[in-house]
Amino acid sequence: MNTSPSTARSVQHRMRSTWHTATVVETRAETPRAVRLTLAVPTWPGSEPGSHLDVRLTAPDGYQASRSYSVASSSPWGHVVLAIDELPDGEVSPFLVNEARPGDTLEVHGPLGSYFVWRPGQSDRPVQLIAGGSGLVPLYAMAVAHDLTEDSTPFRLLYSVRTPADVFFADELTSLAGPLLQVTHVYTREAPTGWPGTVGRLTRESLAACTIPPAERPRIYVCGSTGFAETVAAWLLELGHATTDILTERFGGL
Ligand SMILES: Cc1cc2nc3c(=O)[nH]c(=O)nc-3n(C[C@H](O)[C@H](O)[C@H](O)COP(=O)(O)OP(=O)(O)OC[C@H]3O[C@@H](n4cnc5c(N)ncnc54)[C@H](O)[C@@H]3O)c2cc1C
Structure with a gap:
């Protein structure tokens, strides 16, 4: 039929x-x-x-x-x-x-939730993903789609977790990371042995240092607890990103 x-x-x-x-x-x-x-x-x-x-x-x-x-x-x-x-x-x-x-x-x-989606070929502007804890889940789905469709849009992921054991989709992220997906972890309580960076919460300065600058007009997806998403979104605005470029998904809690 x-x-x-x-x-x-x-x-x-x-x-x-x-x-x-x-x-x-x-x-x-x-x-x-x-x-x-x-x-x-x-x-x-x-x-x-x-x-x-x-x-x-x-x-x-x-x-x-x-x-x-x-x-x-x-x-x-x-x-x-x-x-x-x-x-x-x-x-x-x-x-x-x-x-x-x-x-x-x-x-x-x-x-x-059709507003918080990434569609292959949607735009050639770079994409910045920012996750806290389980907030990685929808951003992981976007990174996988980006990889599967061989979309050439540059992607960057900034992922804040308490410890290495708390990383969601750890093996998959390792495989996905490459020239078109740059992955940066922030460990808030404990880092892997030999970790070159500092351990502690994300700050506005560290956010600026490891995300795509406003001049490149990235589309930014932020996901995590309500407190994480709102703090990060406020910093992004202070850093000069446009409100319309920032999409947030709040998982609840503080
Ligand atoms: C669009 C959307 C997508 C989501 N996707 C995921 C996902 O992929 N994986 C996932 O684990 N969760 C996800 N969540 C969160 C999920 O919906 C629940 O809120 C969470 O599982 C808690 O439910 P609960 O019944 O166990 O706790 P509840 O009984 O609802 O709450 C218990 C206590 O925890 C607080 N709380 C509720 N949610 C959170 C939170 N996220 N962080 C900290 N404290 C909280 C409450 O304020 C309350 O004090 C998502 C939420 C939304 C809105």
Whole structure:
């Protein structure tokens, strides 16, 4: 059966606005307190790099809780990969990190967040990615798409984490790093042995030193806790970047 573009759009819209059943296929430790969760979502309509979905859990008594999670990757056969950091006093993340097992089912809704996406060929302006902790997830999706499509836009990633063990997608980032993706880590508590830099929180000066300067008009994607994203965005403005060049995604918390 042939489908007209308007019918296809309306079907896709209906699929996005519905809740999809997701089955946990694989769980693996991402960091000491985070899990990488692979879900089988046969009705997943696909998603753009940077977008997120809502996960809904339902307790035996019918109580429901939902939270947003960025899509690290999704495949044409409906596998969706998430990476979730545990907030020990949280409602949803401790379950996903410690309790979810292959075969469990949950519900997902999405993809969501079309403003915080990077599309291959979108612009030839350089792209600066800035992540704090689990805020790496949507930016990782963008870096992978950049690599897979062999897009020639220069990418730079500045990634702030507590310790080397807290790096999300550590091996993948090592493989992706190269002439078109320059990766800089900031370690706030402990650095790898022999690390040449200092250990400590990002400052406005260190941000300026390891990001693309305003004169090059980078498109900047900032993602992390609310405090991280807002502090970094304020510094970027002080450094001379335009508001319209800065896109932020806030994961919550302070
Ligand atoms: C668009 C979007 C995408 C997201 N993607 C991811 C992702 O890929 N991976 C991921 O691990 N999380 C992600 N998050 C955060 C996630 O939605 C939840 O907020 C997080 O998992 C905590 O949920 P919870 O139910 O465990 O904690 P809650 O019960 O909601 O909160 C417990 C306590 O922790 C605080 N808190 C809530 N969120 C955070 C936070 N992020 N940092 C610090 N403190 C917090 C609350 O204020 C509260 O005091 C995303 C959030 C958004 C809005």
